[in-house]
Amino acid sequence: MSTRFRAHCEGLMPVTILLVDDSKLARIVAAKAVATLQPDWVRMEASNAAEAIEATQTHKVDIALLDYNMPGRDGLALAADLRASHPHMPMAIITANVQDEVIAQARALNAAFVSKPVTQEGLRGFLSGAALRLRVPGR
Amino acid sequence: MTADTPALDDLERDALTELVNIGVSRAAAALRKMIGEPVVLSVPAIEMLDRAAAASLIGEREADHLVAVKQDFTGAFSGRAMLIFPQGSSLDLVRAVAGAGMSAEDAAELEEEALAETGNVILNRCIGTMANMLHRSLALSLPEVMRGDGAHLLSFESNTGDTGLVLFLYINFFVRSRNIRGYIALLLDLQSLAALKMLVREFIDSVIGDEEGGAPRAGPDDVLEAEAP
Numbered sequence: 001m002s003t004r005f006r007a008h009c010e011g012l013m014p015v016t017i018l019l020v021d022d023s024k025l026a027r028i029v030a031a032k033a034v035a036t037l038q039p040d041w042v043r044m045e046a047s048n049a050a051e052a053i054e055a056t057q058t059h060k061v062d063i064a065l066l067d068y069n070m071p072g073r074d075g076l077a078l079a080a081d082l083r084a085s086h087p088h089m090p091m092a093i094i095t096a097n098v099q100d101e102v103i104a105q106a107r108a109l110n111a112a113f114v115s116k117p118v119t120q121e122g123l124r125g126f127l128s129g130a131a132l133r134l135r136v137p138g139r
Numbered sequence: 140m141t142a143d144t145p146a147l148d149d150l151e152r153d154a155l156t157e158l159v160n161i162g163v164s165r166a167a168a169a170l171r172k173m174i175g176e177p178v179v180l181s182v183p184a185i186e187m188l189d190r191a192a193a194a195s196l197i198g199e200r201e202a203d204h205l206v207a208v209k210q211d212f213t214g215a216f217s218g219r220a221m222l223i224f225p226q227g228s229s230l231d232l233v234r235a236v237a238g239a240g241m242s243a244e245d246a247a248e249l250e251e252e253a254l255a256e257t258g259n260v261i262l263n264r265c266i267g268t269m270a271n272m273l274h275r276s277l278a279l280s281l282p283e284v285m286r287g288d289g290a291h292l293l294s295f296e297s298n299t300g301d302t303g304l305v306l307f308l309y310i311n312f313f314v315r316s317r318n319i320r321g322y323i324a325l326l327l328d329l330q331s332l333a334a335l336k337m338l339v340r341e342f343i344d345s346v347i348g349d350e351e352g353g354a355p356r357a358g359p360d361d362v363l364e365a366e367a368p
Contacts, residue, residue: 022182023153023154023156023157023160024149024150024153025150025153025154025157025343025346025347026157028346028347029346029347032346032347068164069160069164069180069182070182071182095164096160096161096162096164096165096168096268097164097165097167097168097180098164098165098168099167099168099171099177099178100171100177101171101177102177116161116164117161117272117346
């Protein structure tokens with residue numbers, strides 16, 4: 001069993017999820033869904049790509065939910081940066097923009113796709129998958 | 140803005156922008172299906188303006204004549220939704236929708252009808268999404284194609300003699316692989332704003348309202364705000 005896994009079990013190292021969206025309301029909605037599905041996780045928020053990068057440099061971030069359409073750099077550009085610094089981090093792109101190219105780019109970055117508006121049901125699959133991946137020993 | 144105009148507070152403005160963002164994102168996905176090419180969207184902008192300022196906002200960026208498909212909506216709140224292109228993009232859009240094999244003459248002949256139909260699909264998707272999220276139905280008028288400059292397109296008569304202030308929401312889009320770009324714009328009458336404010340408030344309450352009644356929050360569960368750099 002990895003140290004990290006034991007830490008998770010003992011609650012010494014809680015899972016931290018980063019919610020990135022320029023809309024405060026959208027962050028509240030996502031935070032609420034995460035809180036219901038994974039009440040023990042620590043939630044951090046950022047309102048743009050620059051804040052998100054900063055957050056991942058100053059904190060241990062395990063999972064990221066990224067809005068696609070944001071001022072400045074969009075969620076896919078942010079996902080590419082995060083993928084470079086966090087090769088195994090579970091990430092999801094959140095958008096109502098279900099164009100094939102957006103979905104394909106998310107897949108190419110090994111990021112999941114969650115449609116807006118975010119609901120518990122819509123988020124459940126990604127979060128449980130992410131939780132499992134974080135528990136894989138040896139990570 | 141007059142004293143009796145209910146201003147939107149920050150969260151209401153945020154929620155309305157997000158509603159528009161979701162509506163327009165779905166509209167862009169519909170347009171992508173129609174033309175078979177990716178559609179790139181800007182972030183929505185929302186401003187309280189008089190009609191002249193809204194017209195010049197579009198007019199000052201566009202030297203070319205404009206073509207627009209407009210649909211008025213009525214219901215819990217009312218206003219106008221418009222899909223606006225520079226004249227040069229209009230025929231390219233028609234050919235993108237109707238197929239590459241179409242001659243310029245055929246495209247010109249079909250232009251009016253194809254624009255109306257394209258506008259109808261996009262604006263319906265956008266307004267319909269917003270109406271659904273607000274749990275209200277809105278009636279949409281038939282699409283109408285208009286031509287002229289920004290002032291002409293945005294100067295619809297107000298029959299209530301108000302100051303001409305509108306809530307102006309707009310978003311740019313472009314199709315990189317073709318010479319197509321334009322705007323989706325929503326104009327809301329100020330007399331609708333009180334009703335809209337109430338609906339947006341209801342919407343906010345419905346998505347975050349039972350915050351206090353949710354799962355118990357433990358120490359490490361606090362939401363941390365990342366500091367702005």
